[in-house]
Amino acid sequence: MEGWAGKRIRVDLTSGKIEVEALPLEHLKKWIGARGLNSEVVFKESSQGMDPFSPDNPLCFGVGPLSGTFAPSSGRVTVSARSPMTTPHGHGDTNMGGHWGPELRYAGYDQIILKGKADKPTYLWINDDDIELRDASHLWGKDSMETTLAMTEELGDPNIMITCIGPAGEKLVRYACIINTFNRAGGRTGMGAVMGSKNLKAIAVRGSKAVRIARPKEFFDMCKEARTRIDSDPAVKMMQAEGTMMLFDMANGIGLAGAYKNHTTGFAPGIEEKFGGVVHMKKYLHSREGCFACPISCGRYTYIKEGPFAGTHFGGPEMESACNLGPRCGTYDWEPVMKMVQNCDLYGLDTISTGAAMSWAMDCYENGLLTEADTGGIPFVWGDTDTMLKVIDMICNREGFGDLLAEGAIRAAWKIGRETEKLVPHCRGLEHISCDPRTVTGFSLGYAVSTRGSDHLKNMSCLEFPPAVGLYQDLIEEVLGDQAKDFLEAQPNNLIHIETKPKLCKWSEEDKCIADMLGLCCFPSAWWYPLRPEDLTKLFNLATGMDVTSDEMMRISARVVNIERATWNREGSGRNQDVHIDRYYELPVQDGPYKGAVLDRKKWEKAIDEYYRLHSWDKETGFPSNEVLKELGLDFVAEQLEKARKEYLKKK
């Protein structure tokens, strides 16, 4: 087989049984790879009402047909399972870079599915065709770096790639993440906690096989051309210099992001001189890091030379980590924030949900909804970085009030009561990132309909940002068709006009899914657009020998989005959860260029109607129609959704 490995590993951790299954070509053509393969398993092999910590929850690691090739930025892995973090426990997944994914391809596999629960701490060791489960008791309790170093020494080869959890995953912190290659995190939706629930500490991989390419000469030429295009993008040059913080600098600089003080103000005022990417570059950047085959290398390696945190060095921070532990919690103080990012990576905590939990507590504390009687004597004051560092330890160890915050902000709010859930910016239990839903309405719609809870990485409507209009006008016209004129003429207010966003949101989610299925990073094709769906499709065809059109590839993406949506629908989650908290409809942005911006409920509902229409989803429930499921080859999904649809309507 060319492109794909054509095999996957299935592990039953309860019995210790390991099988290698063939993946038929028809199945691979239907789901492509990585996120596509995983999402099919998560729907098919989990059931309605499943506890994500039950042994039956299928935990999948997937790579794509371009993983491990010369295709640019082809080091991504998707990890999927039912999420312990979201409400209800719907589809969860996370996507991580590094070098682990390509190594799995070199070992000869497209996917790993793990079920069951080991009777003691265990790790999986894949050495080409030799696959075994090993005792990890001596690793339990170690942080991600200690684990990686100990396993590297134990297995005796520095080229072995290791993905693992830290103590937070072992203690089932609901937003525990997975770390690979020391500091590449699969952050969101609690996949690290799912690993912990299975007593699975790590997966080590070493591969020595080739990835076969169907048309190598043309493939190589196309990769070269793709790299030239990526290199010419102004964003790439800036990201190489500043890292992902440059995204924050820009978005916050024009009043769109920052999540300042738990998303209350719309953006973080006066932050640039203290906390921006340029400040990091000048004061703390030791070197740049890249994932496998990446011409961008957005990764940072930080070294703090002086002050209370002198000597701290680690891989990071990336933008959302810094933003959610920094301005979201009311601080612009780089050094303690970087220490927090480092600790979260070592403990295996999602930095976004960690920041969200603490900023919720600070917001409640300021408003008198949470007192020291609730927190065990801890004052949650905006910007108190000493306390934050201690609280992160408490969350990881589930100590005192940290045990409550380890449940995630929304569950903590439900436990505390007093209407504190109104102060949790989230959709489906997963907290927002730093972009403000009132001002970036394409993202806003994306947060609400995302198939893993609130998130920007499923529906990246990046064409709505003002700079994109100059750079990618041709693409905007192609995507929006007859709506393009209104969109372009309205700029920069196109950001707050939600009317054109359903079309943009749907296109963006399908465009992004192509990269996820192929095992590519989103930056070159879904954050900015030197590569388009037709380019990714061409790379896919040249690697696999297939002859798929980009329209067909977009429909395969739609299949994946629909099955992920169906996993939610089966839990009773549909239109009832495609909304934001009241704050975004009631509290206008306080300052800056978009002062006064607020979501309009009528326009919101209309946008949801239109988004459903474009998907052929039922307007009343937000479930995919039987017709569209059948058209996408998802008859088995349609059958299961019938019961859920009736239950949904009955409750309504």
Add this chain to the structure above:
Amino acid sequence: MKVKIKYAHLVSEVTGSLNREFTLPEGTTVGKVLRNHIKRYGREFERWVIVDVSWRPEPVANILINLRSIVLYPDELETQLKDGDYMIFGGAAGAA
């Protein structure tokens, strides 16, 4: 008339400041401000502000006027600035 200029990202390293306010004669165009900056700060400024992207036939001006993106079409460079306008040089970091 007064015009505010923000130097975003690494452009601020070239100009040595993040924000400035200029008093300009009425009728000053975007192109004139751009050319004056290139003259003063040289190639390093130009590197971040005039961008050749491989998928467009002409270079792109990495400039926002009142948060509106402009490209380097001659007509747009001839746009006359107004009192209170807000320019950002080097702001077009891709789509974000």
